[in-house]
Every structure is written in structure tokens, then in C-alpha cells.
Amino acid sequence: EVQLLESGGGLVQPGGSLRLSCxxxxxxxxxxxxxxxxxxxxxxxxxxxxxxxxxGRTYYADSVKGRFTISRDNSKNTLYVQMNxxxxxxxxxxxxxxxxxxxxxxxQGTLVTVSS
Amino acid sequence: DAVMTQxxxxxxxxxxxxxxISCRSSQSLVYSDGNTYLSWFQQRPGQSPRxxxxxxxxxxxxxxxxxxxxxxxxxxxxKISRVEAEDxxxxxxxxxxxxxxxxxxxxxxxxx
Numbered sequence: 465e466v467q468l469l470e471s472g473g474g475l476v477q478p479g480g481s482l483r484l485s486c487x488x489x490x491x492x493x494x495x496x497x498x499x500x501x502x503x504x505x506x507x508x509x510x511x512x513x514x515x516x517x518x519x520g521r522t523y524y525a526d527s528v529k530g531r532f533t534i535s536r537d538n539s540k541n542t543l544y545v546q547m548n549x550x551x552x553x554x555x556x557x558x559x560x561x562x563x564x565x566x567x568x569x570x571x572q573g574t575l576v577t578v579s580s
Numbered sequence: 581d582a583v584m585t586q587x588x589x590x591x592x593x594x595x596x597x598x599x600x601i602s603c604r605s606s607q608s609l610v611y612s613d614g615n616t617y618l619s620w621f622q623q624r625p626g627q628s629p630r631x632x633x634x635x636x637x638x639x640x641x642x643x644x645x646x647x648x649x650x651x652x653x654x655x656x657x658x659k660i661s662r663v664e665a666e667d668x669x670x671x672x673x674x675x676x677x678x679x680x681x682x683x684x685x686x687x688x689x690x691x692x
Contacts, residue, residue: 499681509621509629509672509683525680559628565617565676568640570628 466490466569468560473574480550484574486543486560494538497564500545502556503573510556513545514564523564528554550578582607582675586684592692599660601687603673608653610677617676620649620658623686624669632671633658665691 472484486498499514513534514523522534533546543560557573583606593599609616620633631640633649636656646661660667668691673684 508686509674511681511683514679514681523679565611565681566634567619567674567676568631568634570630572628 466562468562468569468571470558470560470571470574473558473576475577475579476550477580478550478552478578480578481546481548482550482576484545484547484558484560484576486571488541488543488560488562491562493536493541496562498536498543499561499564499567500534500543501559501561501567501570502554502576503559504553504556507556512558515543516564547576550576552578554578581680581682582609582678584673584675584682584684586671586673586687589685589687591687591689593660593663593689594692595665596662599663599667599689601658601671601673601689603651603656603658603684605654605656605675607678609656609675610653616652618649618651618656619674619676620647621672621674621683622667622669623672624666627669629672660689663689663691 467489469487476482497516500512515534531549535544555578559573560571561567562569585604587602616636618636621629623629632643637649648659650657670686670688672686
């Protein structure tokens with residue numbers, strides 16, 4: 465069974481940093497593009513970032529470009545996103561998702577709250 | 581970015597009756613490989629999104645056959661042939677053709 469387990473969320477002050485992790489199991493992690501998608505409370509879904517499987521190319525939404533860095537460790541079957549210079553508007557549940565343009569399985573999400 | 585516009589945003593439905601959700605893209609979703617990367621997701625209250633349909637009309641494993649997807653180019657539709665109580669939730673279309681991938685605003689399906 466495919467499983468994605470996010471961790472690392474929490475409360476952080478504006479301007480602060482946080483690193484989210486996503487532990488994957490049940491599939492060949494190294495063969496798939498992986499993504500982060502977020503959802504503010506009561507709002508819709510917003511794609512944040514993606515990283516390809518083969519060459520590790522990275523993609524970012526304009527709203528996080530220059531502040532977030534996505535990475536992966538295929539030896540640990542783990543996806544990361546380093547979030548710097550956090551803003552109040554980054555407050556959301558962050559989902560790890562298997563795949564990119566054909567994303568299918570999502571984790572349960574981890575809540576990031578940016579507030580003073 | 582390709583802007584995805586769903587309608588309606590709220591859809592009250594009687595149990596056993598059909599439902600239809602429209603999704604329109606500001607750009608053609610035909611990718612350079614000839615495929616159209618349009619998916620539909622269901623998000624039940626308090627849950628993560630679950631993919632129902634990929635590449636316009638392909639139903640995911642375990643998805644009831646009352647769900648179907650159709651369309652081409654910029655216009656797409658998700659249909660539920662007979663709504664059941666477990667179908668309550670928010671439905672999103674998503675395009676995976678143009679980066680940044682984008683979602684529609686969501687359509688809330690509720691029982692009348």
C-alpha cells in the first residue's frame with residue numbers, strides 16, 4: 465500500500481523557517497516525480513513545488529519562488545521542503561503528493577501556521 | 581498559468597439523481613506528447629484529496645463507475661450518474677499540462 469507521511473509542521477513567526485518531510489513507502493520512490501501542494505483553511509488547493517525523479521529538476525509556484533527549496537533523498541525515500549522567510553499567507557495544510565502532472569496519492573497533510 | 585474555472589461552485593443534489601460539474605481552462609490542455617493532463621479529485625470533509633479521474637476520462641482503481649469524465653481541449657466535465665450519500669464533498673479539477681499546475685476553485689456537492 466502506498467503511504468505518504470508528512471511531518472515537521474508547526475507554529476512559526478513571520479520571517480522564520482521550517483522544514484517539512486514526507487516519508488514514502490509502498491512504491492519505488494526514486495522513479496516518481498514528487499510534489500508539495502497546500503491548502504489554506506476553508507480554501508482551495510495550490511500547487512507549491514515539484515521535483516522530478518531522474519534528474520532532480522525543481523519547479524516552484526511564483527508565490528514561493530526564492531523562499532522554498534524542494535529536495536529529495538532517494539536512499540531514504542523521503543521528500544523535503546525547506547521554507548524560509550515565511551509569511552502569514554503561507555499558513556496552510558501542506559500535502560505531499562506522489563507524481564507531478566499525474567499526481568495520484570496524497571498524504572494526510574501537516575499544518576503550518578505562520579503567526580506572531 | 582492556466583486558469584481553471586469550475587461551475588457551479590455549489591451543487592445541491594437529491595440522492596439518486598445525476599450531477600454534473602464543468603471545468604474550463606484558459607489554455608488548451610493538450611501537452612506536447614499528445615496527452616491531455618486533466619484530473620478530477622474528490623475531497624471529503626476532513627480528508628485529503630483523492631484522485632477519481634486522470635487524463636480526462638480514465639477512472640482510478642476502486643472508483644465507482646457512476647463517476648465519469650469527458651471533454652477535450654479546454655472544456656471538461658465530471659458526471660455522477662446517481663449521487664450517493666458518500667459523494668458529499670468538494671470536487672476539484674486539476675491541469676498538469678502547464679507549469680504551474682493549477683486547480684479549479686472547487687465544487688461543493690451536498691445532499692438536498
